[in-house]
Amino acid sequence: MIAAGVVIFSVSISNDGGLGSWGTSSTTTLSIGSSRFDATGTLFNAGLANVAQLLFSIGYLTFNGLFTCIANAIEWDNLALSRKGLRVTKPEGQQRSSYFLQLPFRFAVPLTGVSCLVHWLMSQSLFLVRIDIQDPNGKLVLNLGSKSACGFSRLSFLVLCITFTLIFCLVLVMSLWRWRINIPLAASCSLVISAACHPPLDEVDPHLKAVQWGVTAKGAVNGIEHCSLSTNAVEKPQYGRRYV
Known part of the structure; x- marks a missing residue:
């Protein structure tokens, strides 16, 4: 973004001093x-x-x-913290409906707002300039102010660069954030998700009820305890112990 700004500044022709005017009131062109x-x-x-x-x-x-990806990881990890219904397209029983566009509102609303802000700042930084001045006969007069160019506002572009830098820093911080993991990460791996979906055989329609992931009371194999999503009471796995 900074490199692009340097290039745009270098190819702009300014008729006003300093940073010029805001938005389409700027007389600067590329x-x-x-x-x-x-x-x-x-x-x-x-x-x-x-x-x-x-x-x-x-x-x-x-x-x-x-x-x-972050929202999905949080949603998946929360299944180990409290009992929740599964998210599906067409919910039944205690199931919950999936998010609109796969994002919860606490992510979707700020993301959409920031996107609208950046698009608006871009429209104020670079814009089409077309001024046609014609004589009484309808002929275009070029020496009386007619103009065809791509307009550029240095002030708007500076605000855009600052906004974009803040967004980049926020995304970088969230990318480097170390989340506390309470359940094995699954992302979109069907094998990991399937491994967490083997409740005890005596449970009836667990997919329609609120479930929680943890150590189940039943289901041990050769003395090794079993972890799964379950409608029954579960316990938190202990570090250093083996589970299936």
Whole structure:
């Protein structure tokens, strides 16, 4: 982001001093923009103004995937802390419905809000400039202020860089955060999930009830205790002991 800012600053032509004006009130334009007044020039400037939007949208998918993994890990780990119903698309019994877009609101709302903020700041930093001044006969007059370019606001871009840096630092901190693990990590591995879904045989329809993961009272194999999601009372596994 910083490197991109240096490049954009170096190819901008400013008619106002310092950081200039905010948003579309800025008179700064990019020298790499097209000054043509035909459709090709307009489309080129529009594409130049929106290429950052496309790149951020791709990056947003990465952020969304990261937070989805974090939310799934928290949801899975909570099954070892308290009794909860399983999340499914069509809940029955004590089951719970899945999250909209796979993210709880405490993740989805801030993520959507930040995305809207960044997209808005980008629209205030790079924007299409097209001013057509015509004479009484409808002919375009170029020397009276007509302009076709890609506008650029240094002040808006500075705020955008600061915002993006804060977002990057937040994502970095959350990526390095060491979570306390109460249940073997599963992610999307079906083998690990399946291993945690073998309750005692005397339980009836445990998938429809609230369950908790831990050491079950029944199900020991050759003296080795068994851990599973269960509707019955479970105990917390002890460090250093073997379980199946």
